[in-house]
Amino acid sequence: MSLVFPHTFVPWFRAVAPYIHAYRGKTFVVAMSGEGIAAGRLNAFVQDLSILHAMGIHIVFVYGFRPQINEQLAAKGQTSRFSHGMRITDAVALDCAQEAAGQLRFEIEASFSQGLPNTPMANAAVRIISGNFLTARPVGVVDGVDFMHSGIVRKVDAAAIRRALDTGAIVLLSPFGFSPTGEAFNLSMEDVATSTAIALQADKLVFLTEVPGIREKLDDPESPIDTELALADAERLLASLPNPTQPTDTAFYLQHCVKACRAGVERSHILPFAVDGALLMEIYTHDGIGTMIVDEKLESLREATADDVGGILQLIEPFERDGTLVKRSRTEIERDIGYYTVIEHDGVIFGCAALYPYPEARTGEMAALTVSPEVQGQGDGERILKRIEQRAKAMGLESIFVLTTRTMHWFIRRGFQPVDPDWLPEARKRKYNWDRRSQVLVKRLV
Missing domain, CATH: 3.40.630.30 (Gcn5-related N-acetyltransferase (GNAT))
Structure with missing residues (x-):
C-alpha cells in the first residue's frame, strides 16, 4: 500500500485548486490519434478524461483510426494510399474505415464503463453519447487526384452536441460524416476535432499525438519543447514550413491549432500520448508538458x-x-x-x-x-x-x-x-x- 505524504500532497492539491475552479463548466474538445490507441494508451487516457469530467469539464472526445484502417487494408491484401496528407478512400478503404470505427467505438465505450476498485474509474458513472452530429462533403478531385469517399466537415450540429453535454455525458465523435443523401465519408480526426471546437467555440482544443509538441529549434530533436506560442508566432512559423504529408511533420497538427485559434477557440494544445498523464499535466500545471497556441500571451x-x-x-x-x-x-x-x-x-x-x-x-x-x-x-x-x-x-x-x-x-x-x-x-x-x-x-x- 502506497503512503500519502501530507507535506507533498497537500501543497500540490492546493496548487491545483485554482485550475479546478477556473475550468469548471468549460468545454474541451480532446482528440487522440489512432496511433495512441494502437500504442495501448487508451485506458489510461480514458481514466484521465473521466477525471476531467468529474471536475465539471464538458468533454467532446474525437478519436482517430489511421493505423487501424491500414491494418484492416493490409489484412485484405490492399495498400493504403495517401496524397496531400489525406487518405484516398476507395470502396474497400471505406469498408475498412467503418469496421475500424465500429471496433474502436466498442473499445472506448468499454473503457469508460470500467469501475474497478483502486483505479481512477472507481465510483465513476460516465455516459457516452455519439451520433450523426457531422454533415460532410467530398474532398473531390485535387490536382488530378480523386479522393473518392474521403470527405471534409461541412457542418457540425453544435446545438445538439451542447444538449448532450448538458445532460452530463461525454460526446464521442468518430471521423465519419454523412451527406444529406446519406452517403458516408471518411474524415480526418484533425478536421473533425478542429471543426467541432470552432462550432462550439470551445475553451480548449487538445491533440494527443505522436509528437511531443513544437520544439524551440525545429532542426534539433533534443531541443526543448516551446510550451507556449502566441498565435502570431505560430502563424509565422507555419508560413515558413512546407505543406505537411505525415503526422510527424511539424506543420501537421500546428495548422489545425492555428485554424482553431484564428476562429475563436481560446487555446489549442499539442501533447505527446507517449507521456502518461500528459493531459492532466497540461491542464493542471503552470507550464504543462506540450505546446499551447494562444491568441495572446496568457501570462x-x-x-x-x-x-x-x-x-x-x-x-x-x-x-x-x-x-x-x-x-x-x-x-x-x-x-x-x-x-x-x-x-x-x-x-x-x-x-x-x-x-x-x-x-x-x-x-x-x-x-x-x-x-x-x-x-x-x-x-x-x-x-x-x-x-x-x-x-x-x-x-x-x-x-x-x-x-x-x-x-x-x-x-x-x-x-x-x-x-x-x-x-x-x-x-x-x-x-x-x-x-x-x-x-x-x-x-x-x-
Whole structure:
C-alpha cells in the first residue's frame, strides 16, 4: 500500500485548486490519434478524461483510426494510399474505415464503463453519447487526384452536441460524416476535432499525438519543447514550413491549432500520448508538458485590481508564515491594492509586489515582492522589479528601497546597495521595526 505524504500532497492539491475552479463548466474538445490507441494508451487516457469530467469539464472526445484502417487494408491484401496528407478512400478503404470505427467505438465505450476498485474509474458513472452530429462533403478531385469517399466537415450540429453535454455525458465523435443523401465519408480526426471546437467555440482544443509538441529549434530533436506560442508566432512559423504529408511533420497538427485559434477557440494544445498523464499535466500545471497556441500571451504583468486581493493573500501567506515577509491583513491589502503589481497566468496570481511612494523624499518602498515557488527561477521576480521601477520613474521618484531579512543578495545582484536605516524617509523610519533588524537596500533610478 502506497503512503500519502501530507507535506507533498497537500501543497500540490492546493496548487491545483485554482485550475479546478477556473475550468469548471468549460468545454474541451480532446482528440487522440489512432496511433495512441494502437500504442495501448487508451485506458489510461480514458481514466484521465473521466477525471476531467468529474471536475465539471464538458468533454467532446474525437478519436482517430489511421493505423487501424491500414491494418484492416493490409489484412485484405490492399495498400493504403495517401496524397496531400489525406487518405484516398476507395470502396474497400471505406469498408475498412467503418469496421475500424465500429471496433474502436466498442473499445472506448468499454473503457469508460470500467469501475474497478483502486483505479481512477472507481465510483465513476460516465455516459457516452455519439451520433450523426457531422454533415460532410467530398474532398473531390485535387490536382488530378480523386479522393473518392474521403470527405471534409461541412457542418457540425453544435446545438445538439451542447444538449448532450448538458445532460452530463461525454460526446464521442468518430471521423465519419454523412451527406444529406446519406452517403458516408471518411474524415480526418484533425478536421473533425478542429471543426467541432470552432462550432462550439470551445475553451480548449487538445491533440494527443505522436509528437511531443513544437520544439524551440525545429532542426534539433533534443531541443526543448516551446510550451507556449502566441498565435502570431505560430502563424509565422507555419508560413515558413512546407505543406505537411505525415503526422510527424511539424506543420501537421500546428495548422489545425492555428485554424482553431484564428476562429475563436481560446487555446489549442499539442501533447505527446507517449507521456502518461500528459493531459492532466497540461491542464493542471503552470507550464504543462506540450505546446499551447494562444491568441495572446496568457501570462500578463499588470497593475492589481480589487479582484486580485484573494490571489495575493494566497500567494504571500506561506512567506508570512515562515517569516520571510511581514504579515499583512486582508484589510491592508484591500486598502493598498492600487500600489500592487501582479503577474497572472491563466487566471492565477504567481507573483506580486507593492510600491509605496514617499514623494517628499523622492523615493518609494518596494514591499511584498513574492514569486510562487512553482515558477521561481524563470525570471518573474526581475520582471516585477522592472515594472516597479517603471512605475516609480513615472511618479518622478529617484530611487526605490526595500527592507529584507533574507534576500539581500538577490537585490544586491540587481543594483541595490545597503544603507543605514537612518537613511529611510522620516515617515517610514517611524514605522521601522528595530527588533526585526531588516536590512535596508536602495537602488538609484537613472
